[in-house]
Amino acid sequence: MAPPEPLGRLAWIELLARWVVGLLFVLASLHKILQPAVFAQIVYSYQLFPDFSINLIAIFLPFVELVAGLALIFGIYPRAAAAIVNALLVAFMLIIAFNLMRGHEFDCGCFPTFVTRLFAESPISMLLRNVILLAFSLPLAFYRGRRRGVLFRTAAS
């Protein structure tokens, strides 16, 4: 059996990026989990999803964010977690862009208000935030080296 590939300096950057993205996703999930009825109202305000799906989105999406975030932080299937996070970020961007184009005002609901109060919440700033997050999370899905801080290692991690 070949000795394991050494951990390069890039592995530190990879770990840092995973923690940043993971922590942000956990942070983004908590207020939604604590108040599902409020989050459902926000999902409704996007005026985009069929009536039957609104409560289901409000119930399940925050836990997808939480689980993906925790998986990134603890290195549980990190590549799969990064893929989920990327898919979510791209979906969020499409949704925001669509509402921006049709001029529909909506409450992002993405982060708790103590965070969003820190900067002006416009659709453009929401999009920009997603682009920055993607810059961190997209490479995580394609990282080829050995990862640091992985709870258990699989061929796909």
Next chain:
Amino acid sequence: MVTDLIKQSVVLLGTALVLAAAANTVSPRGIPWQGQWDEGQGVVTADQAALAPTLDFEIPDAAAAHRLHVGGQVLFVDSRTTADYRAGHIPGALSLPLGEFDRRIDALRSQYAPDHPIVTYCSGRSCQDSHILAQRLFEAGYDNIAVFIDGYPGWTAEGYPIGTP
């Protein structure tokens, strides 16, 4: 490798699904799997049961609210934000944003008797603040409350007069 990735994604998503379903079932803040999101059917809400106590006191349309307003006996209470209120409200309405309730309820009590007829409203069928306000007023002792569910947008759509401070 790709099939591994798909399998692992399914594991993560499945975990999220199970946790979400369990949390929503156990939590007292959990919501039904389906909400009421059709404005044609009334106020939209994730949890219709939570609003049930006030649903019986809804004023069906703007014309009925207008008749009450013209009668002059009823106090209209605006549960929207102060900024919304300043931009325009039902004439004579009192501003009582939900967030201000605790601070302002005593002033309201000293001015209006518990049997004083009250109509609450907010921004129409997409908001529940008027229902929540009605509930809180009821808990504060008021027992003659109705909710004007079409709210300020319903009022202006009929071309009824508006008040600005």
